[in-house]
Amino acid sequence: MTARTTVLDSDVRAAMQALSAAAKKGLGDPALAELVQIRASQLNHCAFCLDLHLTIARRHGVSERQLDLLDAWEEAGEVFDERERAALALTEAVTVLAGGTSRTKSGGGFVPDEVYEKAAQHFDEGRLAHLVALITVINNWNRLMVSRRIPAGSTRW
Structure with a gap:
């Protein structure tokens, strides 16, 4: 696959990289x-x-077992601890944004209350805000790369 374009404004790239770094x-x-x-x-x-x-x-020590089972984390048993599971559930809820535009009387909608509340049990308010920011920024990166068809391993993007 070849990229549609590798043009990305340097200010946009720098801003996205700074947001990623701050969230992490x-x-x-x-x-x-x-x-x-x-x-x-x-x-x-x-x-x-x-x-x-x-x-x-891998550089940060994530096990091959976790990487192998990440796509099926909900069924992976004790491979992921409760904190990781809460973060992954929130990642899926923010990434997929299921539920359309309707709101439930419990204040739900895009990200279900129970998913957010479960994450809030494992992360203080500041870390939870950074987790949401990290999920948001990786989704933006994904959209930038997928829409332009930047292939894996590309050095021009």
Whole structure:
């Protein structure tokens, strides 16, 4: 596959990289940050981001077993702890945004209350804000790469 375009404004790239770095730093858990980014990239079918973040995850000590089972994390038993499971559920809810535009009387809608509340049990308010920011920024990266068809391993993007 060849890229449709490799043009990306340098100011946009720098802003996105800064947002990514700030979100990761604020989350304070590099291995979890990579699991979250990989899971969103799986859902968005972004080969470029998968390739990149799988490599980084290994550097941060994420086990091959976790990487192998990430696509089926809900059925993977004790491979993922409760904190990781809460972060992955939130990743899926923010990435997929199921539920359309309707709101439930409980205040739900796009991201179900129970998913957000479960994450809030495992992350303080600041880390939860950084987790949501990280999920948001990887989704933006995925869209930038997929829409332009940037292939895995590309050095021009």
